[in-house]
Structure formats: structure tokens, C-alpha cells
Amino acid sequence: MLQNSTTSLISRFIPISFTRFIHSKSTTNSLKHKKSALEVKQNSALKQTQTSQQQQLTKYVRYPYFVARTRMKELPVYVDVKNGRTRILTEISRIEGDSEALCDDIRNELFYWSQEKNLIRVNHTNNHVIIKGRHGLVVKEWLAKKGF
Template identity: 40%
Template structure:
């Protein structure tokens, strides 16, 4: 009984070894079938290749900076902060609080900017000056816009007169909010 168990067991292990080897890439298959001494040399070869590639990437980085490597504190800052007299914080989901509202069976569209902190009058003037410039809007529409941007309650601004949710959202993103 023991004679039958051992040949069956060895065939099972050989079969499972073939499945594992066939599932691996060809380079790993040769690595598994090679002696241990060669495997140790293989690992040192990959380490030396890794060291060569990192030294070449350091040389490439140095060539980009004019031959000198710069410390992180020495690198120039790319973004500068601009301070406005108002701040539009994001909501709890991380989105900018710009919402649309429809009145009179969708004939009148309102755009709400909620939870504005700071000087609301300055935000209103910036919206009118930069988002709706006078040279692009003519006639009665400019009067609508100037009268349509109003401060509502304590911390909200309401823009009346058109579907400007996307434009206001992009404008606030461009300002860094």
C-alpha cells in the first residue's frame, strides 16, 4: 500500500510543478530549472543592472539642471498664492458649492454660490468684471447681469439671468478655489 502512495504522490507533485512553471514567464521558468549557484549570480547581475540604471537616471537629472543637482528646498516654486478678500470653501464632498435652481417652470434659472466667507461685495464685483465683461455682453443683457448678481442672505450670492453654472464653476477653479 505504501508503494502505491509514493509514486502517485510524486506524480502529483510533478504535475503541480509543471502547472506552476507553465504559468510563469519564460525567464522565471529558466530560473527555477537552473542550479542555485547560477541563481545567486543572476540576482547580483540584476542588482548591478539596477545600480547602473539609477546612476544613469541621476546623470540625466543632473544634465537637466545644468550639471548640478538641486536640493528640494532650492527648487523654484511653480505656484504662487493669491489672496482675495473672499473665500469659497468646498463642501463636505470636496466639491465647489455652485448650484443651479429653476423657477417659473424652468423659464428663470438661478445660480447659487453658497457659504462664501469674507467680503461678498468684492466677489460680486469680480464676477461682474471678469466673468461677464462689458465688451462681450451688449445691450439689455449687461443691465440684466449687473442687476442679476445679488447678495442673498448672509453668505450666498445669486446670479440670475442665464445658465452660467459651468462658467462660474470654471471661473472659481481658475481662481484657485
């Protein structure tokens, strides 16, 4: 008799909806653990595909520099006219990596015939390569052939 009275007292103070809430919480926690295990498997699979993609990308790197394209998918080669249209410069911007190597490649492949030492230089402040003269189209074609 005492046991029945205690259970009836407990049932009076704890509503049925609360007991359902407790039971539903325990089942959702187990589902969360199951989801997290699935997420872990998916994340590990994603990491494996990312590492394989990175390995493929590292295989194809041929140069110690990279010329990134602009927002409009154009090569960042600009012709700059200064000093009252008496000084014309071609400027390559958005260079990542070794800009000196890019300068040497341009000098050796495009301007091998030139005797002038100061024809091509590197601005180390903003990592730009500057070429004397109007050579924008030639440099853009050369960069496109290189795969940039």
C-alpha cells in the first residue's frame, strides 16, 4: 500500500508530458551521437579527397611563381603611360611566389635579344614586374601559353 501511495504522489507532482520530454531527450541524444559519427565519417572522406586533390595540384606546379587572374578572369598585365606620354611601362601584378624568377624567365624567353640591363625590373614593395615599353599583348600571350 505504501508503494502505491508513493507512486501516486510522484505521478501527481511530475506531469506525463515531462516524462515524455525526458524520454524524448534521451532518444535525441543517441541520434545526435549517431549523426556525429556519420559526420566524422563524411569529414574523413572529405579530407581524403582534399588531400588527393592537393597532391594532384602539387604534381602540376612547374614554376616557383604564380600569376593570379583578376575578378573578370583577365591576366593582370597593364600598360602604364607616364611623364606626359614619354615613358611607357608594362606592369605585371598579382604575382605570388618568386617574382625574380618570373623576371628572369621573361628576360630569357621574350627579351633575349635585348642588350639593355634595365629593361625588366622587379618592384619588391608590391611584388610587380615592370618592363620598359608597350609589351602588354606579347606578355599576355606568353603567360597564357605558360598556363596562367
